[in-house]
Amino acid sequence: MTTEFSEPQDIPELESLNLLEFGGEQDLVSTAIQHAQNALPEWTPRDSSTEVVLLESLALILGVEALALQSVGEEVTEQLMGLYGVTRHDGFNTEGQICFQVNGTEPLTVIPAGTRVRYEIEETDETVDFLTTEDATIVTAETLFGYAAIEAEDSGIEGNGIPVGTVLELVDTNILVDEVTISQATYGGESEESDESFRSRASAALSRMSNSLVIPDNFTAAMLMDPRVGRAMTLDIYNPSGTPKTPAPGHVTVAVADQFGEPLNAEVLADLQEVINRQALASLQVHLIAPTYTPVNIAVTVKRSLNSTVEEAKAAVISALTEWLSPATWEWVSKVDKNQITARVIGLPEITALDSTPADIALTGDAPLARAGTITVTVSN
Structure with a gap:
């Protein structure tokens, strides 16, 4: 992320x-x-x-x-x-790929793994150092370009999103290299876990001191102890493969997502399934599923305050509703309540009145999470 x-x-x-x-x-x-x-x-x-x-x-x-x-x-x-096995998440190092362009003075150029290159962030003058994780071997009779995967020296988000073609500084001197550029945009860096996030996971661990998962809250807490999980909701006596809305004794289903409410990949889900199976009562069959995401389209008509422009009023409403309709914070309720829409819009300083709002919007499926769709704002004054 x-x-x-x-x-x-x-x-x-x-x-x-x-x-x-x-x-x-x-x-x-x-x-x-x-x-x-x-x-x-x-x-x-x-x-x-x-x-x-x-x-x-x-x-x-x-x-x-x-x-x-x-x-x-x-x-x-x-x-x-x-x-209790709950340790602070160290974050992830940014990854990517770079291209070495050599001058061709040697028939064979090998740029070893561990070669250091540097990216300077113009806005802050800070730098991010990357190290190659593999050798780049270039037969100059065939090409003057060679590629190598890179990884940031430290964890963090600063090195994410460096676009293809960006020129990097070659820190380790090599007279055979003319230029180093990004050949695959950098991605995946994540900062060290914050104190607030660590304390929250610690609270989740302490809320279930039994090794066995029995009641629904146990399953939710067990999943939230894992740093890869940020959202979790347990559906008791429910089998996602069974008849909808029909109780399924002996089955427990847990919907999980990452810190931002987004789906976990299949590999992580499989690993979490093994973890939760080891902790659950042997008589229970536990299912892990992704939440059900519903794009929510909203159209409202508002009156702006006298000291706000039409564009400012529109931007304020769209921002407020988009933030509310986020999988990262949605409270697992199955309805977008029109009264809640009204409360979030009418409380904005740029808005003085709400002329129209949609009816309640139902969120279907297991473990519903809302996601902002198309938000249309009409300013009537």
């Missing part, structure tokens, strides 16, 4: 201690002085007095201790969850 590792939506929040909510050293001093004045009305604080200096000194000590203690919770959580 080419976006940041996001926080899963379907798991309970893990509460964390925030000692910094009480403020810094100056806030501690102010609170202590206020308490002293309340307890000793005759006392008047003066700068550089013994009492104030002592309070300030104590606040400096407590401020450092609070910062140190604040980091302890995160470290303990990470170490503890490692005992």
Whole structure:
């Protein structure tokens, strides 16, 4: 994927201690002085007095201790969850392919794996280093071009999407190479998992302390413990191959998707199927399926505010509805409620009134997720 590792939506929040909510050293001093004045009305604080200096000194000590203690919770959580097999996802390194153009001064040119090339991001002046993962062998009597797969040295999204033809810097000196260019657009980089996402998966793990999966929430939590899964919903006593809407005792079906609500590939689904089969009760037959995606087309007529243009009003409505109708955050409900459409549109600062809105829109299929389709906005003023 080419976006940041996001926080899963379907798991309970893990509460964390925030000692910094009480403020810094100056806030501690102010609170202590206020308490002293309340307890000793005759006392008047003066700068550089013994009492104030002592309070300030104590606040400096407590401020450092609070910062140190604040980091302890995160470290303990990470170490503890490692005992349950939940570790922070390191992200993925960007991949791609480059083309070496040589000068032909040697009949055979071999550019070894591990050769370093560099891409400079013009907007930020940052650089991304790539290493070749295979040799590039060029018989110059036949061609002056050779190709090699590359992988970014570090994980992250910065190297994604470099277009074909982009010239790279050859960091490792090689007098036989004239130019290095991208021959396959780079892809697949993903940043290290955020603290929020890791805590969410930790919460999912702690919500099911039994090794056996029994109740529906167990199956959902088990899938959300895997960093490849971001959305999960369990359909109890349901067989996707059976008669629709007919209870199927002994069957449990779990719909899974990635962090962005998109379908998982067949290889990942097969691996997850093995994992969940090992944990489920032997008497249960567990099915993994993809959600059912429904493109939702919406047409609304609105009145814009006086300080907004027609284009600004349209853009605001389209943006709000597109964000809402996202597989990454849709709440598995089987209906796009017209009242919800109204609430999201009428609350925009660019809109003063909603003249028309569609009726409720049904989402069919197992584990429904909405996806924004064509959104048509007519501005009537």
